[in-house]
Amino acid sequence: GGTPIHAWMSRGALENFPDLIQEADLYADDGYVARIQAEEAKRWEIFYGGVDAADPGLAEKWYSPEYNDEAWEERDLLDPWPGTGSVWLRKTLRIPPGLAGKKATLFLGTLVDWDMVYVNGQAVGNTTYQYPPREYTIPSLPEGRCVIAIRVISKNGGRFTPGKQYLLVTDKGSFNLNGTWRFRRGAQASPPTPEVFLYYKPAGLYNGMIAPLKRFAVKGALWYQGEADADNPERYAEKFKALVNAWRADWGYELPFLFVELPHWEGGPHWHLMRQQQRLALDIPGTAMAAAFDLGEHNDLHPQGKKMVGNRLARCAMRLVYGETLPHSPFEIMGCRESDTKS
Structure with a gap:
């Protein structure tokens, strides 16, 4: 959880983000990553071991x-x-x-x-x-x-x-x-320095979790992410479009993308800007957004009502992917321009 979008982007999808390309190349060095992993493991062993002792x-x-x-x-x-x-x-x-x-x-x-x-x-x-x-x-x-x-x-x-x-x-x-x-x-104890999450690095999760799936058939993608990018929402829509295009290139067809709007949360002062970026992503053909603003909880950035989120995503899929005619709902935002995604 808590992953930034650039972790799910391939190196090719990062081409318009030179700072992220540079970081991705740094962490592509297995020796460098192994050193960081060893240092992190030792640091947290010392912290928790010291507290216990x-x-x-x-x-x-x-x-x-x-x-x-x-x-x-x-x-x-x-x-x-x-x-x-x-x-x-x-x-x-x-x-x-x-x-x-x-x-x-x-x-x-x-x-x-x-x-x-x-x-x-x-x-x-x-x-x-x-x-x-x-x-x-x-x-x-x-x-x-x-x-x-x-x-x-x-x-x-x-x-x-x-x-x-x-x-x-x-x-x-x-x-x-x-x-x-x-x-x-x-x-x-003394406060520890911030943890280094290697899988949050550019292309980290793509290489570990998405690239291995390319040999399998996939009907579509459900995407619930964005909290980790909300403090710096600028260019999120651009990154999301690059991710969608790269994944579609991986599978060789216009993979339907159904994503979830960030819910309301009092602890997220920039989340309204993030939601604006998410709406811009609806310009991508073959996409839909399940609204979730009304499902937010004031004391939890992760709403517990996941069933409702799932129901809204399911309705988006039924309309966009399977071509079913359903009554209009304000909770399924079909910016998808229903093209030829019903494959």
């Missing part, structure tokens, strides 16, 4: 239900915290006999950045970056005292996302996990 919560088992957390600070779950390193949060619930032994699901919204979650001392799940919704299964709830412990590692300040669900859910009822938690800082 300096965190007393691991040695003292702050995740254990027997650990006494009465001296810890109390704070609201949604209060952000500054700094780099690890923090721990604990909350104690009382499970009635009727729920003991029941399977449960722990919903912890989203958070920044990395988490490990324990229930009565047993690890139930972890996620290594901020965007995925945290949904962890508890195979069997204990009766009586139940301690949920969360260890969070943040690279530059941490938080739980407001407006998400924080619940412990069973088929017989649920527990609201919002409100007060016990809080204690584990280890402090």
